[in-house]
Amino acid sequence: MAVLTSRFADGLAVGTDLVETAEAAIRQALAGLSGRPDLVCFFICGDDADDVTRAGQRAMSLVSGAHVIGCSATGVIGDAQGVELKPSVSAWAASLGDAEVTTFALETLRTEDRFVVIGLPERGPEDRVAVLLADPYTFPTDAFVEHSGEVLGNLPIIGGLANALAGRDSVRLFADGETYTEGAIGVILGGSLNVSTVVSQGCRPIGPTMVVTRSEDNLLLELAGQPALARLEDIVSGLGEADRELVASGLQIGLAMDEYAERHERGDFLIRGVLGIDPEREAVAIGDVVEIGRTVRFQVRDAETADEDLYELLDDYVNQGGRVDGALLFSCNGRGSAMFGSADHDALAVRDTLGPIGVAGFFAAGELGPVAGQNHVHGFTASILVFSS
Numbered sequence: 001m002a003v004l005t006s007r008f009a010d011g012l013a014v015g016t017d018l019v020e021t022a023e024a025a026i027r028q029a030l031a032g033l034s035g036r037p038d039l040v041c042f043f044i045c046g047d048d049a050d051d052v053t054r055a056g057q058r059a060m061s062l063v064s065g066a067h068v069i070g071c072s073a074t075g076v077i078g079d080a081q082g083v084e085l086k087p088s089v090s091a092w093a094a095s096l097g098d099a100e101v102t103t104f105a106l107e108t109l110r111t112e113d114r115f116v117v118i119g120l121p122e123r124g125p126e127d128r129v130a131v132l133l134a135d136p137y138t139f140p141t142d143a144f145v146e147h148s149g150e151v152l153g154n155l156p157i158i159g160g161l162a163n164a165l166a167g168r169d170s171v172r173l174f175a176d177g178e179t180y181t182e183g184a185i186g187v188i189l190g191g192s193l194n195v196s197t198v199v200s201q202g203c204r205p206i207g208p209t210m211v212v213t214r215s216e217d218n219l220l221l222e223l224a225g226q227p228a229l230a231r232l233e234d235i236v237s238g239l240g241e242a243d244r245e246l247v248a249s250g251l252q253i254g255l256a257m258d259e260y261a262e263r264h265e266r267g268d269f270l271i272r273g274v275l276g277i278d279p280e281r282e283a284v285a286i287g288d289v290v291e292i293g294r295t296v297r298f299q300v301r302d303a304e305t306a307d308e309d310l311y312e313l314l315d316d317y318v319n320q321g322g323r324v325d326g327a328l329l330f331s332c333n334g335r336g337s338a339m340f341g342s343a344d345h346d347a348l349a350v351r352d353t354l355g356p357i358g359v360a361g362f363f364a365a366g367e368l369g370p371v372a373g374q375n376h377v378h379g380f381t382a383s384i385l386v387f388s389s
Contacts, residue, residue: 006034008326008358008387011091012078018046018055018087025078025089026062032358035095037063039187041131041328042070042091042174043362045083049170055089056174063093067101069187070174071133071162075336075343075363077329080351082336082343084363085165092360094326094387100126100191103176106184108139117144119183123152127190129197129385131328132159135171136365138182141377145368148375156197157375158385159186160330160364194322198384199369200313201271202306202335203252203299206243207235212294218275219283220253220290227282235298246300253286256295257372270371271299273379301380303340310346310382314353323389324354329361330383336363339380346382354386 009032013024022044030037040063046052052072060068076083078090106119117140130152134141141161148157164170175185189195210231214222223231236247254269275285290296318324329350336343343363350359368375369383 007095009033009093010078010358010360014088016087018051019058022055022059022089025091026059029091029093033093033095037066037093038096039094039101040066040068043073043076045073045076045088047165052172060177067103072164072172073362074163074333077347078360080347082347084343090360099193102188124190127188128193129195130157130188132157132186133162134184135182136161137168139184145375145377156370157368158197158383159368161366163365194388196386198313200310200382202309203271203301204305205297205299207298209295209297212290218289219285221283228284229282252299254297254299310349326358326387328385330364330367332380333363334380
């Protein structure tokens with residue numbers, strides 16, 4: 001059943017005939033609008049890449065006159081619920097008034113010494129946000145997003161890495177009538193539009209903040225003047241049993257985004273995974289390159305912390321005032337039932353806090369969103385694009 005709003009609406013359908021399922025989801029979303037659609041987004045979970053392609057093409061044919069983007073996924077979000085690993089389609093439709101909508105498709109070309117991404121539209125002075133859907137197997141998303149400021153300035157990028165039940169070579173991307181089997185697609189929104197991003201990484205700190213005093217590539221060699229591994233062992237030894245289990249199941253590390261802050265607490269860090277240890281060098285390997293002088297703090301993640309973090313960030317947004325009209329939700333495929341025991345958690349959190357608005361999205365293989373004004377690729381994160389009056 002579609003959510004009725006004046007400007008935004010969503011639809012969700014489940015069924016093995018993906019073409020019929022796509023039709024149902026799109027029609028539900030369109031029926032919820034009081035005006036004509038300017039932008040339609042859809043997300044398709046299916047067992048067969050050809051079926052996904054046909055469903056995507058059918059979905060695009062139903063929204064002629066509107067800009068449209070979409071992708072394949074291993075799970076979809078709509079109608080305040082999530083559906084994982086089942087043939088399903090979610091759709092989201094928006095009437096954006098005088099807003100500027102520019103879709104694009106990106107591809108990568110190799111030169112002698114580097115990759116070059118082509119297809120990005122020129123920046124406009126009134127651009128507000130870019131939504132990006134990328135094939136993680138063929139597009140250098142990490143490098144593109146991390147260096148996006150060089151090309152896009154301070155333009156926020158939000159979105160996710162597409163995936164498919166059949167895995168590599170089965171990812172499909174859709175934009176304005178075209179189907180893509182590699183690269184990335186997206187849309188830049190600008191003009192008279194009020195949008196904000198909410199990025200919930202769902203971690204809490206353990207141990208003290210420490211300055212990196214020696215490092216090499218992605219290896220932390222010394223923290224606060226002592227071997228990094230010894231520092232980590234001291235922290236873990238002081239934890240309770242429950243937190244030690246969280247450390248064993250997936251330790252994280254936070255990179256402080258504001259070195260000048262007096263304190264660094266939950267939400268003040270860019271979260272990266274701890275990949276392993278090097279006992280001989282007493283080093284800790286992490287999923288990023290950290291320069292000497294950077295402030296870091298180890299982190300853990302569990303369902304309770306992730307739940308608190310998401311609700312707290314959404315409540316903070318609501319308390320800023322303004323009426324929320326719609327949202328796009330990109331949730332990690334490691335969240336949902338794997339983390340919370342329910343695929344509905346993030347969708348319900350958005351509905352509980354932002355109200356009965358049009359919300360749709362998908363379970364991504366990596367989430368895109370800004371932290372402290374810089375765009376990043378995340379994991380185990382809920383990235384949300386909020387539209388408000």
